[in-house]
Amino acid sequence: MSSLARKAILSLAGNRFVTRVMTRHGLKIGAGRFVAGVTLEDAVAVTRRLNDEGLAVTLDLLGEGVTDRDGARAMAEGCAGILEAIGREKLDANLSVKLTQLGLAVDPEAAMENMVYLQDIARQAGIFIRIDMESSDVTDVTLDIVRRLYARERNVGTVIQAYLYRSPKDLEELARLGMNVRLVKGAYLEPPSVAYPKKADVDAAFRRLIAQHLSAGCYTAVATHDDAIIAFTECFVKEKGIPNDQFEFQMLYGIRTERQRELARAGYRTRVYVPFGSDWYPYFVRRLAERPANVWFVLANLMKP
Secondary structure: OHHHHHHHHHHHOOOOHHHHHHHHHHHHHHHOOOOOOOOOOHHHHHHHHHHOOEEEEEEOOOHHHHHHHHHHHHHHHHHHHHHHHHHOOOOOEEEEEEEEHHHOOOHHHHHHHHEEEEEHHHHOOOOOOOOOOOOOHHHHHHHHHEEEEEHHOOOEEEEOOEEEEOOOHHHHHHHHHOOEEEOOOOOOOOOOOEOOOOOOHHHHHHHHHHHHHHHHOEEEEOOOOOOOHHHHHHHHHHHHHOHHHEEEEEEEOOOHHHHHHHHHHHOOOEEEEEOOOOOHHHHHHHHHHHOHHHHHHHHHOOOOO
């Protein structure tokens, strides 16, 4: 997909009319492929099915850019409900959160307070929390909060985006702590002053980061649907004698489902990122922007009676 087309699709995320229409009808015309549903019960049912297929799960209550303390606390309570459900239902799952869900835009200390609340619940239940990385303007504050939380309890990890020039240094610092890190290519629109604009350069950076973190002896979550990146990881761990319990593959719900099962059958721990919630539309738009096939899937559903 061209950069222009990708920008056009992403711009729809901020269109109020399109957002209103899609929120009302989108799960019926295609978004349901990528979003587990609106309620926690929907997400639990999907998680149980994936677990039965040998797949682990990361649950994500959708919603970002919260701008008031009450909204941030409500989101924290929603995430606490996920942690409680994971423990109660004995699911093979962890929690993924964004700090902008928890009040980062209001006050970083508000986000920290909400994360401490969730971290303590997770500790009691033996559940891991992944703190997502967002746009580059909040990378520094996100890493600062992650490090502070990790000093309290090692049941948290974060995400490093391969397209940012700064990522090798950031990853080196996290490796010194022994942190569990998810590596991704990166999904936000970033200027060429901070991120590689060309796919080939991003792919090369991604491979370097995978080798860097695995070589440091740290648990590494390789989040990709790219067969070339998967094959690189398979070859690298075999050549270096890295055990399968030091890494996992991660993929998005609804994308390359059979490939997820193949990796699990091959003996690799494979985790599916399962988003849900009423605020699903911005996430859905980003999935459309990633691949033309996703757009055609939705258009085909629009044409169905």
